[in-house]
Amino acid sequence: MTVMTGRRADPEHDAVCASSAVHRVVVAPPGTGKTHLAVRLAGELTATLPLPPVPDTTIGARVLLLTFSNQARSQLDREAARQLDPLARRRVLVSNYHSLFWGAVRAHRRALGLPPRLQIVSTRRRAAALAVAAPAAMEALKRRKVPLDGLAEHRYPAFQDGRTPPPEELDVLLKGIAVEHRAGRLVFDDLGALFWQLLEEFPALAEGYLARFPVVVADEHQDASALQDAVIRRLAAQTKVIRADPMQLIHGFRGVSGDGLWCRSVDDLTCRWPGRDHDTAAGTADSARSLSR
Structure with a gap:
């Protein structure tokens, strides 16, 4: 393997790369x-990888x-x-x-209980759907000025923080998100939680x-x-x-x-x-x- 830097020697970078x-x-x-x-x-670091089963491929x-x-x-x-x-x-x-x-998520959508056709929708559309499915919980989020970003991740206690809604509100919001998922409507911030679900389950x-x-x-x-x-x-x-x-x-x-x-x-x-x-x-x-x- 050859790294063709095209730059002058940099002792700071060398020290990082030489670290064990x-x-x-x-x-x-x-x-x-x-x-x-x-x-x-x-x-x-490619030199530390196991040899590929098929040379000169991405396998x-x-x-x-x-x-x-x-x-x-x-x-x-x-x-x-x-x-x-x-x-x-x-x-x-x-x-x-x-x-x-x-x-x-696309490759394993059936395992996640998602439909064959998936689409990424806007946060505004997700907010509108949750306003219908969980109006009281959404109003509470607005009063506390808590954004919807990453809400699906709060399903897991390890990823909850000061923005996490109270349990009864979180439960109804996550149920609303699950309905959207079953309809194939995802927002970008859902993807991390779905990937984590794959790793966990x-x-x-x-x-x-x-x-x-x-x-x-x-x-x-x-x-x-x-x-x-x-x-x-x-x-x-x-x-x-x-x-x-x-x-x-x-x-x-x-x-x-x-x-x-x-x-x-x-x-x-x-x-x-x-x-x-x-x-x-x-x-x-x-x-x-x-x-x-």
């Missing part, structure tokens, strides 16, 4: 080359390079095409959460995903929800690398916070906050040095 830590967190500000580093790491284990938006995915795709040789590129899957979850399927993606490099993890963080933990049995910049947090409206990243990271990930100003490139070096401890 199974779980790694890179916390660094903008301008420190995190996109370049993510692709470089993904390429180098078998792959490194999952996961991000949030389509724009970020396109940027990582371009960087991967520039950096990685064809063999390494075939063993790295660049995706975002919605695409990963949506592909699994179908052990053989969960084992298949673990075998497929034993290594995960997570981009922009400061915006990960508790469920998305749990998915990464569950999949990456071999190695996981998290890249984050809490100062670029944009999904705080759905309960995500920089403090949440820290709390989820310190229990089993090798991590230290960069002790430098946010606009300096030294942050990556601080994080890299912590990885070798």
